[in-house]
Amino acid sequence: MRIGELAKRTGVSIRSLRYYELQGLLSSDREENGYRVYSELAVEQVNTIQFYIRLGLSTEEIAGFLHCVLIKKEAFCEQVLPVYRNKLEQLDRQIAQLEMIRANLKERIAHLQAEATEATTQ
Amino acid sequence: MRIGELAKRTGVSIRSLRYYELQGLLSSDREENGYRVYSELAVEQVNTIQFYIRLGLSTEEIAGFLHCVLIKKEAFCEQVLPVYRNKLEQLDRQIAQLEMIRANLKERIAHLQAEATEATTQ
């Protein structure tokens, strides 16, 4: 199939498919006219890429293990777990930071509301 | 004082001070030679800007109420509370999304570890 069909069947834009290729996540053969040609497997492959992207991984991180995952089961790809653990730590730090900001913000709001009430009751 | 001294006294880079000016957060007089000149008040003003930035607000959001906050108490600036509430909602959404990703990731990790144990005990 050509890129337009792959885009339709995966729900991923043509633009993104070409980007994945540039990032080494997806390969294609070419017709004589230069058009990209994909096998049926490409559909599953793009779905797999999307799965990892939704898991919060960057294309670069995915590139580190995608090839292995496509030919073996994920559990047999030793590259996967470190990436997962790394991302989890990163996520924990991000969430902690956002929660700290959130707490500060709530405190400010409560403070402002208290002052407003005070002004009203005076 | 000139920009270098303001930078030292606030811990904010010269680059950022000029950026704040561009965003309308900070103003300066100029010497005849074009050098920026700041009053003592600028130190506190920059600290105030930093305070809001650490609270997760963008320079654009800060610009919406900074002028008022600098001359009145925050509680008397009606522009502040909506920005806070808005940011809080946004933060809640962000955190919820990250936590969903985190949960998925933990599940994947647990799954992989279970498979690894299985393989060992076989």
Place this chain on the structure above:
DNA sequence: GTTGACCCTGACATCAATGGTATAGTTTAC
């Protein structure tokens, strides 16, 4: 009169994935 420490503006780079646009060649359907 020169060195070094300041200051100025303007512009590009960063990070990441995606959208959009321009220009041009190819295929398909009528």
Place this chain on the structure above:
DNA sequence: GTAAACTATACCATTGATGTCAGGGTCAAC
């Protein structure tokens, strides 16, 4: 044989605050 639909590459834009560099003034001390 032509119009519509598809594909190709190449490039710019987005987001936001900051770093960094280029090229050039200014000023003080020696």
